[in-house]
Amino acid sequence: MNTLPKCVYIGLGSNLDDPVAQLKRGFVALDSLPASCCMRRSSLYRSAPLGPAGQPDYINAVAELETALSAQELLAQLQAIEAHHGRVRGGERWAARVLDLDILLYADVRMHDAVLTIPHAEMLAREFVLYPLFEIAPALEIPGAGNLKQWVERCPARGLERIE
Numbered sequence: 001m002n003t004l005p006k007c008v009y010i011g012l013g014s015n016l017d018d019p020v021a022q023l024k025r026g027f028v029a030l031d032s033l034p035a036s037c038c039m040r041r042s043s044l045y046r047s048a049p050l051g052p053a054g055q056p057d058y059i060n061a062v063a064e065l066e067t068a069l070s071a072q073e074l075l076a077q078l079q080a081i082e083a084h085h086g087r088v089r090g091g092e093r094w095a096a097r098v099l100d101l102d103i104l105l106y107a108d109v110r111m112h113d114a115v116l117t118i119p120h121a122e123m124l125a126r127e128f129v130l131y132p133l134f135e136i137a138p139a140l141e142i143p144g145a146g147n148l149k150q151w152v153e154r155c156p157a158r159g160l161e162r163i164e
């Protein structure tokens with residue numbers, strides 16, 4: 001546990017079992033994380049699946065939290081929420097999923113080890129992360145990668161649709 005709360009961004013995604021309801025439940029679960037407070041939520045977005053063809057579209061969003069949890073404690077909490085929502089890990093890579101919760105950014109931390117890469121390794125190439133993040137944090141600086149706005153401007157929307 002850290003003493004001072006940190007600002008973190010979490011990406012939410014689902015394409016199974018009523019994805020809109022899954023994301024809403026995901027937001028509720030984030031609201032009740034220990035030592036944390038959910039500050040902002042993006043709208044929900046419908047996105048074309050990245051990965052194997054033949055999957056349903058995804059619903060994606062981003063949440064901003066203030067948390068006193070360490071990045072490792074936060075990861076453990078997010079994995080517990082995913083498991084509680086029926087996510088089974090260890091299946092086919094990039095397969096359809098009930099609820100995915102990714103740490104995108106953790107304050108100004110840059111780290112890479114066997115379990116965690118922060119900033120999230122692929123976030124700068126994913127419209128379904130960049131656009132919702134930009135909605136709630138338009139002036140954000142990405143540690144080691146400059147301002148978010150330039151990444152959004154370079155990233156095609158690929159049919160991303162804001163739904164609510």
Ligand code: ROI
Nearest residue numbers: 013047048049050051058094128
């Ligand atoms: N594709 C979209 N559109 N949204 C996601 O959240 C998402 N998550 C994933 C993979 C399988 C890479 N594809 C995705 O993990």
